[in-house]
Amino acid sequence: MKTGGDFLTKQICTEEIFTREKFSPEQEEIAKTVEEFARERIRPNKQKIEKYNKDLSLELLRECGELGLLSVDIPEKYEGLGLDKVTSAIVAETLGFGLCASFSTTMGAHSGIGTLPIVFFGSNSQKEKYLPKLGTAELVSAYCLTEPESGSDALAAKSKAVLSEDGQNYVLNGTKQFITNASWADLFIIFATVTGKFTGFIVERNSAGLSIGPEENKMGIKGSSTCTVYLENVHVPVENVLGAIGQGAAIAFNTLNIGRFKLGAATLGGCKAAIEETLQYASERRQFGQSIRNFDVIKGYFADMSIRTFALDSIIYKTVGLIDDAVSEIDESSATYDSGVAEAIESYAIEASICKVVGSETLWFVADKGLQIYGGYGFIEEYPMASVLRDNRIDRIFEGTNEINRQIISGYFLKKALMEELPIREKIKENGNGLAGTDDHLDVLSKEKRGIEAAKAAVLYVFNETICKYGQDLPNEQQIGSMLSDLFSDIYLVDSVLKRVIQKFATSEVDRNWLAIARVFSAEKFYEISSSCKKIVSSILENKDLENGLRDLNTFDKKMHLTTNVFELKRQIADNLYEKN
Numbered sequence: 001m002k003t004g005g006d007f008l009t010k011q012i013c014t015e016e017i018f019t020r021e022k023f024s025p026e027q028e029e030i031a032k033t034v035e036e037f038a039r040e041r042i043r044p045n046k047q048k049i050e051k052y053n054k055d056l057s058l059e060l061l062r063e064c065g066e067l068g069l070l071s072v073d074i075p076e077k078y079e080g081l082g083l084d085k086v087t088s089a090i091v092a093e094t095l096g097f098g099l100c101a102s103f104s105t106t107m108g109a110h111s112g113i114g115t116l117p118i119v120f121f122g123s124n125s126q127k128e129k130y131l132p133k134l135g136t137a138e139l140v141s142a143y144c145l146t147e148p149e150s151g152s153d154a155l156a157a158k159s160k161a162v163l164s165e166d167g168q169n170y171v172l173n174g175t176k177q178f179i180t181n182a183s184w185a186d187l188f189i190i191f192a193t194v195t196g197k198f199t200g201f202i203v204e205r206n207s208a209g210l211s212i213g214p215e216e217n218k219m220g221i222k223g224s225s226t227c228t229v230y231l232e233n234v235h236v237p238v239e240n241v242l243g244a245i246g247q248g249a250a251i252a253f254n255t256l257n258i259g260r261f262k263l264g265a266a267t268l269g270g271c272k273a274a275i276e277e278t279l280q281y282a283s284e285r286r287q288f289g290q291s292i293r294n295f296d297v298i299k300g301y302f303a304d305m306s307i308r309t310f311a312l313d314s315i316i317y318k319t320v321g322l323i324d325d326a327v328s329e330i331d332e333s334s335a336t337y338d339s340g341v342a343e344a345i346e347s348y349a350i351e352a353s354i355c356k357v358v359g360s361e362t363l364w365f366v367a368d369k370g371l372q373i374y375g376g377y378g379f380i381e382e383y384p385m386a387s388v389l390r391d392n393r394i395d396r397i398f399e400g401t402n403e404i405n406r407q408i409i410s411g412y413f414l415k416k417a418l419m420e421e422l423p424i425r426e427k428i429k430e431n432g433n434g435l436a437g438t439d440d441h442l443d444v445l446s447k448e449k450r451g452i453e454a455a456k457a458a459v460l461y462v463f464n465e466t467i468c469k470y471g472q473d474l475p476n477e478q479q480i481g482s483m484l485s486d487l488f489s490d491i492y493l494v495d496s497v498l499k500r501v502i503q504k505f506a507t508s509e510v511d512r513n514w515l516a517i518a519r520v521f522s523a524e525k526f527y528e529i530s531s532s533c534k535k536i537v538s539s540i541l542e543n544k545d546l547e548n549g550l551r552d553l554n555t556f557d558k559k560m561h562l563t564t565n566v567f568e569l570k571r572q573i574a575d576n577l578y579e580k581n
């Protein structure tokens with residue numbers, strides 16, 4: 001049976017994974033529509049949007065509504081398209097070609113965290129009343145969780161809701177801070193406690209006592225709206241409670257799970273658009289009598305940007321594919337279908353957090369390298385990379401900071417290990433008797449396939465040692481937990497890249513460029529994995545135990561460490577990128 005996090009204990013070749021090569025004709029068509037919209041409507045308007053242009057941003061949002069892009073996740077019964085999560089990720093990704101993170105944020109907050117709580121947890125009458133209008137952007141929405149004194153510690157929120165004497169309304173008091181779309185929104189999903197029970201409410205803008213503070217003066221995404229929302233004795237009808245009293249945490253966090261893989265998808269589009277812009281610039285810019293793209297170090301940068309983007313692409317679509325599989329097993333006629341979808345998504349919370357962390361950090365890497373390739377022009381606002389870098393810095397902070405997401409990743413793995421939901425101990429024992437061989441007939445990437453099994457064995461070994469040492473207190477060892485989280489993410493990345501490439505070669509000719517990407521990516525990750533494993537073991541073991549630990553890790557290293565000429569392969573990858581543009 002498939003379950004979140006099982007990539008750590010399963011062998012690489014056992015199951016097919018979803019990749020963009022498997023997009024259906026309908027999904028390809030939607031990708032084309034969104035790309036056209038992003039290139040023709042968003043990109044040319046970027047400068048105007050960035051000057052904080054409410055009318056233009058909302059006009060473009062309504063255009064998205066007309067194209068159906070806001071209603072991909074809204075069921076058909078409520079005038080939505082009711083499409084799969086792969087399509088949802090395609091929309092988030094492809095909008096990135098607009099190279100305008102402000103608009104992507106406006107749209108993402110509206111159609112994602114602002115709409116999905118109603119899709120998954122709303123009553124039928126709430127859905128009937130709000131979803132059709134959210135799908136067209138006749139109503140714009142915002143999601144209000146953060147408060148001045150509670151950001152990451154969201155459940156410590158001080159906002160309170162008290163039932164009125166006549167039992168008709170909840171009276172809300174509190175302050176919500178840093179709320180995307182706040183000054184443009186008609187509808188607010190607001191979390192507050194009712195006698196200590198965390199609860200979600202749907203609050204309409206015209207409610208007396210609801211007011212909006214001034215726009216924040218932000219470092220980036222300046223074309224989006226971010227304000228404080230004040231609640232002073234706001235009367236919210238009891239029928240606007242979202243789900244049940246006390247269900248707020250499940251609503252808030254499940255919504256964020258979805259927000260996380262969608263944010264990962266949005267960063268993927270950002271990476272591709274940033275590479276495209278940078279390549280165009282590098283092809284035109286000449287120094288020392290030649291195009292700067294010909295310099296070896298610049299080729300290395302383009303290769304690194306492309307390889308990491310390929311890897312991000314692989315985990316995004318593998319993850320949404322897993323989610324869609326889980327969703328397809330739910331009975332559509334069941335009354336709890338929509339909340340069941342949220343639960344199915346939660347079962348891949350590990351993968352969703354990995355998509356968010358890897359996506360935000362990959363885009364940061366790509367934007368930084370892109371800016372460097374622009375040289376001094378990169379630092380000048382008329383050129384695109386300065387804003388790409390500033391605008392995307394927020395991706396590492398919202399939808400749960402990357403520190404919190406790393407804790408989610410390692411925390412879920414710890415829980416799964418302690419509850420024996422994943423066969424971690426059995427696998428370690430098995431590895432002690434020698435690593436399993438790979439089971440498919442292809443001889444391409446055979447070294448890498450052995451390598452990934454060895455890398456998994458090394459990570460499991462180290463994970464087990466940390467559990468033996470700290471047990472349930474492991475979450476307090478945050479530096480180690482964070483490193484473990486990166487090890488799990490690296491395994492997911494390499495596993496997905498190799499599987500994607502192997503899978504493609506099973507039905508088509510071996511492509512030199514794909515092979516090069518898979519070989520460089522795995523070789524570089526194996527070095528990192530080996531070094532991090534040794535760092536952790538050296539911190540938690542002593543004397544003879546440490547000697548034994550390092551010796552055991554060295555046996556895995558021998559199978560992981562490859563004699564790959566990564567520099568030559570990177571030149572080849574860059575040349576291919578230049579040739580195919």
Ligand SMILES: Cc1cc2nc3c(=O)[nH]c(=O)nc-3n(C[C@H](O)[C@H](O)[C@H](O)COP(=O)(O)OP(=O)(O)OC[C@H]3O[C@@H](n4cnc5c(N)ncnc54)[C@H](O)[C@@H]3O)c2cc1C
Nearest residue numbers: 143144145146150151152178179180226397398399401403
């Ligand atoms: C432009 C923008 C748009 C936003 N949009 C929205 C929105 O639409 N809706 C909404 O509800 N919120 C929104 N936010 C808020 C955002 O989600 C929070 O800023 C974020 O969750 C972090 O909370 P904080 O700022 O209070 O930082 P804090 O929680 O105070 O964190 C500060 C630092 O401490 C670290 N830290 C905190 N707790 C721990 C821990 N337990 N262990 C280790 N490290 C820890 C964090 O990782 C961070 O590095 C937005 C913020 C911005 C800037």
